[in-house]
Amino acid sequence: MANIPQRIVHEYLRHDKKFPHVWCAGCSNGIVLGAIIRAVASLNIDRNDIVMVSGIGCSSRMPVYVDFNTLHTLHGRSIAFATGVKLHKPHLKVIVVTGDGDCAAIGGNHLIHAARRNIDLKVVMINNNIYGMTGGQCSPTTPHNAYATTAPYGNIEPDFDICNLAMGAGATFVARTTAFHVQEMQSMIKEALQHPGFSLIEVVSACPVIYGRLNKKGGAAQMLKDFRDNSLPLAAVEKLPPEKVEGKIIRGILRKEIRPEFTAEYAALCKRVQTERGE
Amino acid sequence: MSKKVEKDRMGMIIREEDTPEKMEVEITEIKAPCDKDSPVLIYYNWCKKCGICVAFCPTGCLGRKSDGSPYVQAPEKCTHCENCDRLCPDFAITGAKER
Structure with a gap:
């Protein structure tokens, strides 16, 4: 297989599905799917050893198109299903693709407990700031004063910082990037796939059709340009004064540490009890 | 029929x-591909005309038709940076050098 980005992606797609895919023109979900596929391909992992789990939402349509083992599950419960898969077959690499509403609102509890257990799941959270599939309702990550169909005069709630939430809950690999920084995203997914423990990658992405239209953000290309101009890498943030950092998206690996992993601990427990009982 | x-x-x-x-x-x-001379290949059946590839083409090799879909306006300008490959949400364009 030649090292051509688009050809690698085409190799991994399910060609019996209906293409072009269902996402709107300019939606970042396709960019993220491409980055995930290229990250998997660059590590030479057998596609039968990858499980992609998703819930409900725009981004959760992703496993339908890609030729891994896939599970398309209940709204918000993707991490719960993925925990089951991982515990039963610990050698599999489990990637959870989820949206901001799916992960932070309905599945918020599953997220924090999976992070606390440090189970080896790779959660790619695509944050488009809105519930895109159901018509643009306000999600937990809709910024303050932004518009949504359920917030026609502006959102009065403060938004959720999912990376901080995951770090507070004890996730061992937390990273944030934007849909524009594809190569960075690809290397982060690659690093997360090699990391033993719960990994969360937040991808700030563009929903040009609903969020962009309601908030007058311009088209898809303009939204990606905004990500390029309004984001800062973590290394630059430490050198800049705080007033220049305010309102910017901070990209980079925010935490990487090693802690005992849940499935390994569980296997060790089983072994210990079996030896104690002489089985 | x-x-x-x-x-x-x-x-x-x-x-x-x-x-x-x-x-x-x-x-x-x-x-x-059938057109081996073109530096960029566009797969129009999958293209949704979002304009991302044209906006992020660093050299201006790609142009936009009146309906919004991209076309190669200056083939000699292509540097095979593969930006369009990576940023296309529909996997519908490739600017790779090797085929």
Whole structure:
């Protein structure tokens, strides 16, 4: 297989599905799917050893198109299903693709407990700031004063910082990037796939059709340009004064540490009890 | 002549020309392109005309048609940076040097 980005992606797609895919023109979900596929391909992992789990939402349509083992599950419960898969077959690499509403609102509890257990799941959270599939309702990550169909005069709630939430809950690999920084995203997914423990990658992405239209953000290309101009890498943030950092998206690996992993601990427990009982 | 009408799992009617066999053929075409002279290959069947590839082409090799879809306006300017490959949400364009 030649090292051509688009050809690698085409190799991994399910060609019996209906293409072009269902996402709107300019939606970042396709960019993220491409980055995930290229990250998997660059590590030479057998596609039968990858499980992609998703819930409900725009981004959760992703496993339908890609030729891994896939599970398309209940709204918000993707991490719960993925925990089951991982515990039963610990050698599999489990990637959870989820949206901001799916992960932070309905599945918020599953997220924090999976992070606390440090189970080896790779959660790619695509944050488009809105519930895109159901018509643009306000999600937990809709910024303050932004518009949504359920917030026609502006959102009065403060938004959720999912990376901080995951770090507070004890996730061992937390990273944030934007849909524009594809190569960075690809290397982060690659690093997360090699990391033993719960990994969360937040991808700030563009929903040009609903969020962009309601908030007058311009088209898809303009939204990606905004990500390029309004984001800062973590290394630059430490050198800049705080007033220049305010309102910017901070990209980079925010935490990487090693802690005992849940499935390994569980296997060790089983072994210990079996030896104690002489089985 | 009877047109074959199929329904996929979601109950949507897919036309005869959208059947998987036909798509397989088109995908092989993007892998082994017919136009070897063009530095950028565009797969118009999958393109949704979002304009991302044109906006992020660093050299201005790509231009936009009146309907919004991209075309190669200056083939000599292409540097094979593969920006369009990576940023295309629909996997519909490739600017790779090797084919």
